[in-house]
Amino acid sequence: MPTETLDSAPTLGALYGRALLTARSGGHTLPDRTLELVNVTIDPDAVADYAHVCGFRVGGELPITYPHMLAFPLQMRLMTDREFPLPAPGMVHLRNVITQQRPLAVGDPLVVRVHAERLVAHPKGAQVDLVSEVGLPDEEAVWHSRSTYFVRGAKAEEAAEAAPxxxxxxxxxxxxxxxxxxxxxxxxxxxxxxxVNPIHVNGLAAKAFGMPGMIAHGMWSxxxxxxxxxxxxxxxxTVDAVFRxxxxxxxxxxxxxxxTKDGWDAAxxxxxxxxxLLLTVRPA
Amino acid sequence: MASPRRAAVVGANRIPFARSNGAYARASNQDMLTAALDGLVARFGLTEERMGEVVAGAVLKHSRDFNLTREAVLGSRLSAATPTYDVQQACGTGLEAAILISNKIALGQIEVGIAGGVDTTSDAPIAVNDDLREVLLEANRAKSTAGVVKALAGLRPGQLVPEIPANREPRTGMAMGEHAAITAAHWGIERTAQDELTALSHQNLAKAYDAGFFDDLMTPFLGLTKDNNLRGDSTVEKLGKLKPVFFPAGGDKAEATMTAGNSTPLTDGAATVLLASDEWAAERGLPVLAHLVDAETAAVDYVHGDEGLLMAPAYAVPRLLERNGLTLQDFDFYEIHEAFASTVLATLAAWESPQFCKERLGLDAPLGSIDRGKLNVHGSSLAAGHPFAATGARIVPTLAKTIHENGGGRGLISICAAGGQGVVAILEA
Incomplete structure (x- = not known):
């Protein structure tokens, strides 16, 4: 899969705007490219803000879910592309699995890579996995994440395979x-x-997308x-979460x-x- | 190594405890602690005396009160050359302060000291909410006027909603009463048993007042001469009419047994206790009410473990007993802090349970039951009220005087504290 290196992280507000405005032509296959950001430096203030909102302590290590902040704009960039087979607005996060070999540190010059795979039919629509990796340059990524997104009523050619x-x-x-x-x-x-997905910040917008009202971000939960x-x-x-x-x-x-004998269970x-939300923590 | 000497409980002074937002609504922690100290100074002729140390604390504390005890001493009639420090161990604060003073006396580092505690839920510190705090701190960090203006431009009306301290565990989001309700349900502590213990606490405290028991343990403050939570005519029938106020989270409402009657109310007040070496007391012709023999602390995992928030004393006591070669029945008096009536009953039930004692404490046999006639004989927190940090400094002299009036004996103190902690001690004379 070819890699496209971006100059800077895409701005999410603009991407949501594009997602809402772009007519859904939509291709049938996933984009055959990996988006990459290199030399990503972490703003300690941004990590502190994130920690305060999520309840993590502020320290030198990135909270295990923090690299998602770096990967998500790339995911959105892929998913709001005109050729992406599923529409980004109204996408529902079904599951997120993160495996971390060791915590990343504030100050590490990071490489972030994102690609899409496993576009399959779902009993009520279609789903796709966005796979993200974060690590240091010139070594194997130490943070891996797989987010499964679902779109009601969408179609995918491949039949639903048995999910892990x-x-x-x-x-x-x-x-x-x-x-x-x-x-x-x-x-x-x-x-x-x-x-800034409107379903999290505006009650009317949330209802427009079929939600009962404003809802919390799954990744916040x-x-x-x-x-x-x-x-x-x-x-x-490995922290595996399904958003029920x-x-x-x-x-x-x-x-x-x-x-549990080697980890934690939570609901x-x-x-x-x-x-x-159902969640397990197990040794990687 | 020669065994260390034992610290003596010489006497005490506290102010009557007042229900929140009542008689002491305008008094600060410093006001109340200073009043309690000055009463102690007057009672024992300590004017301008230099104490080895004064150790006290408060649970709800303004940031300006970082040196609360030192400020109280500077405002009292004690010598200004008396060093101090603050401690904070939630509801264990007062007892922990007494243990710390006793340990220094035992080691010969000081001859005399005062332990104390104070709390107010009326004059509680109110914090600005985190959003506003961040804006103000950012403005404070700004180096230029433009920077200050830019930071303050982040102000929003919603940020003006203050944060009022709540009696909640930060890691669970549950009120202490909700935690206690879970424990009560777990141990099947019945409503009637809780109300009986509560009525007895009020009746015992009222009898103690009538007998003049507190005459040399208390000085009036702001018009109060006795704890204004006390209902001497309290009965199981009256308590039985109250509606439950604490429910076990996620549990059945039918399990609710805890009312405003069989739970301690929010209370304001301060207490102090004078501890010294026997020599110091003898030189001044002062009595030794009892000695503080030994103490133990424990903590439990109430966050992710399956132990109750207020059950740590159930773990601390057996460790203390073993170290001192005693059984639970080797005591003439028991002072088990009544955070909630159900807490006392759950602790006693745990010690009686073969399963708990085996699985949780690793003991072959349960600690067994106690003679309930020896429990909280002069009333406890359900009747007196519970200004968090002051409670230990109320209980130590109450038990010491009880033993002294008995002509000797041994007593056990058990105090549960927020954060899943417990502080326990043995007094003897």
Whole structure:
């Protein structure tokens, strides 16, 4: 797959605008190219802002979900391209798996690569994986992420293949955390991530896209759960999360956690016990 | 190595405890701690005396009160040459302060010291919300006027909503009462048992006041001469009419047993206790009420583990007993802090449980039950109220005087604290 190196990170606001304005011609195949950013330097203030919004501590290491901030603009660049087979507006994040060999440090000159693969049919539409890697120049990437996005009603030629088994956390029936998720968490996460998707910042827009109302970013929920497991998820780990149902904001959410023999299980549920997010942490 | 000497509890002074936003609504932590100290100075003739140390603390503390105890001492009649430091171990603060003073006395580093604690939920520090704080800090960091203006341009009306401190665990988002409700449900602590313990606490405290027990342990403050949470006519029937206020998160509402009656109210107040070597007390002709023999602290994982927030004392006590070659029954008096009636009952149930004692404490046999007639005989926090950091400095002298009036004996103190911690100690005379 050829690699296209960009000069700078694309601006997400502009990409969303383009996504909304571009008529959906849409190709049938995924773009055969990897987008790359080199010499990405991390702004410590941006990491601190991100940490504050997600509940991570501020330190010299990047939170395990932070490199997604670097990869996401490239994902959007790929997905808002006129030839991309699925429309970006209304895409739903189904699953995100991150494997990290070791934490990246603030100050590392990073290389970020993103490509799309596995465009397949879904019982109610189509889905695609955006694969991201982050690492230091001239060595194997140490941070790998696979985000699965779904578009209702879209079509894909390939039949749905058997997906890798989803995380299946086993947690007790007593919550370990009760979160009061504020109504502005979408706006605040948008400010630190650049992910200004209207479903997170505007109730009317969210309804226009078929959501019950404003919802939290899935990757915020995942980050917040991992922040709650601070000090227990170090080393080389894989954190696998499925986003089962949108977390409306403002709302209360209940966190359930349990230690397993070599990792952690977690579930984020609504007051009525509906799963928002299921997550496992396992050795990489 | 010669065994260290034991610190003596000589006496104490506290101000009556007041329900939040009532009698002490306008008094600060420093006001109350200074009042408690000055009462102690007056009682024991310590004017211009230099103490080895004064150690105290508060749980809810203004940032300007970084040197709270030192400021209180400077404003008191003690010698200004008395060094101080602040401690903070949530509801364990007052007892921990007494342990720290006792340890220095035991090692011969000081001859006399004062331990204390104070808290106000009326004059609580209110913080600006994080967004506004960041804007103001950014403006403060700006080096030019233009930089300040640029930073302040980030001000939004929504940022003016203040943050009021809440009695919540930061890592779980649950109020202490919600945590306690989970523990109560886990141990099947019944509503009636909680209300019985509560009524007894009020009745015992009222009897102690009537008997003049607190006459040499307290000085009036701002019009109060006794704790204004006290309801001497409290009964199980009256308590039984109250509606539950704390519910176990994610659990069944039917499990709710905890009311405003069988939970401690938010309270303002301060307490101090005078500790010294036997020699120091003898030179001044002062009594030794009891000695602080030993102490232990423990902590539990209530965040991701499956232990209750307030159950740490259940772990601390057996370690303390083993080190001192004692059983749970070797005591004449027990002072178990009544954060909630259910907390006391859950702790006792844990010690009686063969399963808990084996699986959690690694013991072959349960610690067993205690003679309930020896528990909190002069009332405890449910009746007196619970200004967080002051409670330990209320309990130590209460137990010391109880043992002294008994003509000797041994007493156990057990205090649970936020953050899943517990502080326990043995007094003896």
């Amino acid at each position: 088994p989803e995380p299946d956390p086993h947690v007790g029936d007593r919550p370990h955390g009760v979160w009061t998720v504020p109504g502005d968490i979408g706006r605040r996460y948008a400010a630190v991530s650049g992910d 995942k980050a917040r759960v991992l922040a709650a497991l601070a000090g227990r998820t170090d080393g080389a780990v 149902s949108p977390l409306r904001i403002p709302s209360k959410a209940f966190l359930y956690t349990a230690a 984020l549920r609504s007051k009525k016990g509906k799963d928002h």
